[in-house]
Amino acid sequence: MKTDNDKQTKTKQEETKKKEILTELQNFHKKDISFSSGKILSSMCTKPLKIVEEARKIFKETNLGDKRISEGAIEIEKICIRWVGDLLNLNQPYGFITSGGTESNILAIMEARARKREAMKESGEKEMMPEEIIVPETAHFSFDKISFLMDIKIKKASADKNFCVDLNSVKNLINKNTIAVVGVAGTTEYGSIDDIEGLAQICMANKIYLHVDAAFGGFVIPFIRKLNYNVRNFDFGIEGVDSIALDPHKMGMNIIPSGMILFGKEPKFSVNVSYLQGKHERLLGTFPAASAAGCYACLKFLGEDGYIKIVKECMENTKELAEGLKGLGIEILNPTMNILNFNIRKEIYNKLVETGWIISKTSKGYARIVIMPHTKRTHIKKFLNDIKQLMKNAKN
Amino acid sequence: MKTDNDKQTKTKQEETKKKEILTELQNFHKKDISFSSGKILSSMCTKPLKIVEEARKIFKETNLGDKRISEGAIEIEKICIRWVGDLLNLNQPYGFITSGGTESNILAIMEARARKREAMKESGEKEMMPEEIIVPETAHFSFDKISFLMDIKIKKASADKNFCVDLNSVKNLINKNTIAVVGVAGTTEYGSIDDIEGLAQICMANKIYLHVDAAFGGFVIPFIRKLNYNVRNFDFGIEGVDSIALDPHKMGMNIIPSGMILFGKEPKFSVNVSYLQGKHERLLGTFPAASAAGCYACLKFLGEDGYIKIVKECMENTKELAEGLKGLGIEILNPTMNILNFNIRKEIYNKLVETGWIISKTSKGYARIVIMPHTKRTHIKKFLNDIKQLMKNAKN
Structure with a gap:
């Protein structure tokens, strides 16, 4: 039998151990550079905003990937997607909170693949190999990863002197294997905004999926436009835009990890999972509900005026x-x-x-x-x- | 000019707003089911362990994906990988802390692809299409996602009456297009452990990459073996095992998101990034250092005895x-x-x-x-x- 004294000694030892570990971590952190x-x-x-930490705390154990036990968290995610849908001129948005830009871009290209394959199946066309995507030469390096990951040929369209994609270059790269064109709204290196309207025209004429990578610009462009800066639009108000990626953990003021992907139509990709009693449409299986809570807190605390x-x-x-x-x-x-x-x-x-x-x-x-x-x-x-x-x- | 009174009113308003938002989130959370x-x-x-939250707090703003500013966090990650390497009988481990099992499994199959393609390039063989992986029929649904994502044909080996993969079935499915075989140590549905030694023999004889998905079993099997439960080994002590995935956010007691992937040899996959001054070997670009800190805290606080x-x-x-x-x-x-x-x-x-x-x-x-x-x-x-x-x- 353990006596009360034994228990007290143990608790004390554990407290000491805990403090030691946290001190060690603080010492490691001294080597990191702080903002x-x-x-x-x-x-x-x-x-990030101060409120985020407290918001995350509430959901620290909740798995957004398990619908059976995270009804509240899923509601929060839906509200966030709706709010950001409003920001991006989309009435009925579909989408997810993700781990960041790379996952969002992967989900977009997966969706492009799913739609293309379904369309080809319906029309009785043979599968083409290899599939191709066209991205501006200024696109984020995640697309180079995606090329290898998804076994898709990546073609890089040249940029003009303002580091915006050259529309003619895109046109010339299109062929029957093209499953998606990517435009960037806020390039990582230059902050330049591609001519999304021009890309949308090209994509609609060729029935090609158009994804806009606004990982950085998504929480900048809508607001500088409201401040009357003369910059291009990139959102769902432009007919032909199929998906937009934007990152709450960049200019959205949220804690890492939190990205977002929005689709204009319900995405087709999912797998059936018996033990979760239904479909799973995310890329990752287990996902922190805390990221959705942080997102909600940022969007609501700041509002348009705050951003x-x-x-x-x-x-x-x-x-x-x-x-x-x-x-x-x-x-x-x-x-x-x-x-x-x-x-x-x-x-x-x-x-x-x-x-x-x-x-x-x-x-x-x-x-x-x-x-x-x-x-x-x-x-x-x-x-x-x-x-x-x-x-x-x-x-x- | 703003007066002190204005400022005070504003701070008060913000505090009220913050409280309201946190109350809303708490109300949503009531719909989630708690452990x-x-x-x-x-x-x-x-x-999760209580210490994790405090450990994460220290690194709340740190991006493990940006080596220039996260030296301390990267050290922590390396220590965690080394400790888990010890646990899994691997002297010189390579690997990452990831967002969970799906990402870890993706990284493993990406590595298998990279090695196979390099080997074929060296030997002057033509690229084969489509690449194939063999997984037990009991494997996690992430492999169905991976099949679509990576455009790899997935072949499912049958399981015996104990829900362990049938080695003959695996043998029969191997062909020149096979880039990887997956064994599971702790299947999601049954907790069964595949005969990894048997799979390793087959893979070595056929020069095929062997990945072990121990997302669940990785933080169970080493410990029940020490408790003298008569269960199979699955670790790097078995010659021929190329990578193991295991999830600190499952039985590792860490907060979501945190998975792990360990490789026996230095992984080949990476992309060059000019503005980050070097190579990027992760799947995700931005990644929470907090996940590494939580992992460190769990491993050190619990130790082998605790687990x-x-x-x-x-x-x-x-x-x-x-x-x-x-x-x-x-x-x-x-x-x-x-x-x-x-x-x-x-x-x-x-x-x-x-x-x-x-x-x-x-x-x-x-x-x-x-x-x-x-x-x-x-x-x-x-x-x-x-x-x-x-x-x-x-x-x-």
């Missing part, structure tokens, strides 16, 4: 940085959203990295800065000042 | 349920681990579901119960009592 440090100038994630305020500040800070760089005689590319590219000498770029700035380069060699909500005026001033000093030192 | 209710008898997830204790209790409770059912004259299948199947009349099964018990049926029609750590003796007694009453009522 609050102001050093991170090229991540598409940011410091507009956040995006406005990011855009103003981007302008501040752009002006500062120009003032130093540095050539910048005009930003479409809160991503800024500029030309800087290799030695100075490297020195900035050495100093601890987390910045990056595009595949074409431009420096790339993403001005997220965690980046404040003081950080921008400090960054500009460091560049100024480095340029001065280089001259001497 | 503590004792009603959930067929989920493979469970109430053994948990698994022992689950096994004893499974036995308790088995004996109880037998006592009621119900035919049961002998359980391999903490999953129990039995034959029960449809009317009684349906009544149990109506009463609120979350139970399930296998594709062959057996009732299926998973005795997880959240299921206590009192719940089992209550469940048995309900069956007894229903049987009695049915007689009258």
Whole structure:
């Protein structure tokens, strides 16, 4: 028999152990770079809203992938999809909260495959091999993964001087094996927005699925349009758009993991599962309901006005940085959203990295800065000042 | 200018809003069924360890997918992989923490594809179409998704009377297009363990990749073997095993999402990403470091002894349920681990579901119960009592 004393000793030992482990984890975390440090100038994630953590806590044990036991969580997901459907001009949205952009893009291309195969079956056409997708050369690297993963040939359409996809290039790449065309609304490297209306025309004329990757731009473009920035639309208001991916864990202010995929029509893909008593339409089996709760909290807490305020500040800070760089005689590319590219000498770029700035380069060699909500005026001033000093030192 | 009063009013309004939203979420959550209710008898997830939430909190904003800013988190992941490598008899493990079993299984089949294609390239063989995988008919439904996703033909090997894969059936299905064979260590429906040694012999003789899906069994089998249960081994100690998937968010006691994939050799798959300054080997781009922290906390807090204790209790409770059912004259299948199947009349099964018990049926029609750590003796007694009453009522 265990005595009360034994139990107390054990509880005490466990408490000590717990504290030790958490201290160890805190020490590891000191090696990570935090958003609050102001050093991170090229991540598409940011410091999430405070409410999210509390929202997640409520659903910490709930599996959104098991419909039998997560009725409440599934309702939350549906509400989120409906709200974001409204934001994206879609009356009757279908879709899921996902783990992020890659999963959303996978689900979109899976849906394109499912529709194409069904259409071919109905028309009695033979299966074609290999299937092909056309993506802009500026598309996210997840499409290179998807090509290997799904065994689909990836064809890259060239971009114009503004890093938007060239419509003629897309047209020329289409053939009978094309199952989907991808447009990007907010490219990872440049923040450029493809001509989705133009792509939609091409896709409708050729009966091809059109997916819009707005992982980054989805929570930016609708709001800067409301702020009267003159940028292209990308949403379901454009006839011919079949699906849109957008990430609450980027500019949506949610905690990782949380992406979203919305479809204009009910998706066809699913597998039957006996022991779950029904169909399973997600890619992942087990999925954190906490991600849906976090999403709900962000959308409701911020509302349109809250997002507009956040995006406005990011855009103003981007302008501040752009002006500062120009003032130093540095050539910048005009930003479409809160991503800024500029030309800087290799030695100075490297020195900035050495100093601890987390910045990056595009595949074409431009420096790339993403001005997220965690980046404040003081950080921008400090960054500009460091560049100024480095340029001065280089001259001497 | 905003006055201090304005600011205070705003903060107060925001606090009220926050509380309202959290109350709404709590109300939604009332519709979910909690593990503590004792009603959930067929989920493979469970109430996670308390320490996990605090561990996750530390890394709430950290993206494990961005190596530049998550050095500490990546160290944690490596330590977890090494510990689990030890558990699975692997000296130099490679692998990742993933979102769960589906992603882990995808990564395994991607790796099989990468190796097969490289080998064919080296030998100058032509690409074969379509690639094929052989899985037991008892395999998890994620492999049906993988078949469609990866455009791979799935061939199902038959199972013997103990729901373990028939080795001759596997042998007969192998051809030059086979890129991988999957064995299951702890099938979802029956908890049965395939003859991994037998599969390894076949795979080595035919130079085929062998993946073991131990999503459920990975955190059970090593411990019941230490408790001297006479069950098969499945780990890297068996020559010919190329990868193993196992889920910390199932019997590993971690919060969703957290799976794991371990490889015996360095995986070949990756894509180059300019703006992240290097290769990206994961399936998902952005990934919560919190999942790694939770994993570290579980492994270190419980240790081998802790897991053994948990698994022992689950096994004893499974036995308790088995004996109880037998006592009621119900035919049961002998359980391999903490999953129990039995034959029960449809009317009684349906009544149990109506009463609120979350139970399930296998594709062959057996009732299926998973005795997880959240299921206590009192719940089992209550469940048995309900069956007894229903049987009695049915007689009258």
